[in-house]
Amino acid sequence: SQKIEQNSEALNIQEGKTATLTCNYTNYSPAYLQWYRQDPGRGPVFLLLIRENEKEKRKERLKVTFDTTLKQSLFHITASQPADSATYLCALPASGGSYIPTFGRGTSLIVHP
Amino acid sequence: KAGVTQTPRYLIKTRGQQVTLSCSPISGHRSVSWYQQTPGQGLQFLFEYFSETQRNKGNFPGRFSGRQFSNSRSEMNVSTLELGDSALYLCASSLAFADTEAFFGQGTRLTVV
Numbered sequence: 332s333q334k335i336e337q338n339s340e341a342l343n344i345q346e347g348k349t350a351t352l353t354c355n356y357t358n359y360s361p362a363y364l365q366w367y368r369q370d371p372g373r374g375p376v377f378l379l380l381i382r383e384n385e386k387e388k389r390k391e392r393l394k395v396t397f398d399t400t401l402k403q404s405l406f407h408i409t410a411s412q413p414a415d416s417a418t419y420l421c422a423l424p425a426s427g428g429s430y431i432p433t434f435g436r437g438t439s440l441i442v443h444p
Numbered sequence: 445k446a447g448v449t450q451t452p453r454y455l456i457k458t459r460g461q462q463v464t465l466s467c468s469p470i471s472g473h474r475s476v477s478w479y480q481q482t483p484g485q486g487l488q489f490l491f492e493y494f495s496e497t498q499r500n501k502g503n504f505p506g507r508f509s510g511r512q513f514s515n516s517r518s519e520m521n522v523s524t525l526e527l528g529d530s531a532l533y534l535c536a537s538s539l540a541f542a543d544t545e546a547f548f549g550q551g552t553r554l555t556v557v
Contacts, residue, residue: 374534374548431500432546436486
C-alpha cells in the first residue's frame with residue numbers, strides 16, 4: 332500500500348536560515364502533492380500544491396520541489412521566522428483515483444530567535 | 445467568507461457512551477471529510493460525504509458513522525466509546541474536484557475517560 336514518510340524528528344533552525352523539510356512516498360505515483368501547516372490544537376491550513384509535471388513551485392518565502400523519479404518532495408522556507416514554527420504536513424491524493432488527501436505524520440519545525 | 449465550523453470544540457465522555465460531532469462546511473462546498481488525529485497515528489481519514497452520500501470510507505470500525513444533510517452540514521457519530529477514541533477530530537470541506545485544497549475546521553478535542 333502507499334506510504335508517506337516525513338521526518339518525525341523536529342527540525343530546529345535559527346531565525347533567518349532556510350528550513351528544508353522532506354516528504355518521501357512509496358508504492359504510488361500521485362498526480363500532485365500538497366503541503367499544509369498545522370499549529371497545535373488547530374486544523375491544517377493549505378499552503379501549496381505542486382503537480383507531477385511541475386518541478387518547482389514558489390509562494391512568497393515558500394518553495395516546493397517535486398521529484399517523481401526519487402518519489403520525493405522538498406519544502407523550503409527561506410528567511411525563516413519564529414512565526415514559522417509549526418508542524419508541516421505533506422498530503423497526496425489517495426491511490427485508486429480518489430482525490431481524498433492522505434497525510435504524512437508531519438515534521439515539527441522550530442525556529443529560534 | 446466563513447470558514448469550516450466544528451462544534452463542540454472540546455468534549456469529555458465516559459467509556460461506553462456515544463458522541464455526535466458537528467461540522468458546517470464553507471458555503472458552496474459539497475464535500476465534507478472527517479479525520480481522526482492522534483499523536484501516534486497522525487491524521488487518519490474516516491469518511492467523506494458528498495451530496496448526502498458517503499463516497500469514501502477509511503479503515504475504521506462500524507462504531508464510527510456519519511451523515512450529511514441537504515445543506516451540506518455533516519455530523520459524525522461514535523458509539524460505545526473506547527479510551528483509544530480520544531483524539532482531535534477534524535472536518536474538512538472542499539469543492540470535491542481533484543487538485544483542490546481541503547479547508548479544515550479547528551477540530552473537536554474528544555477525551556474519553
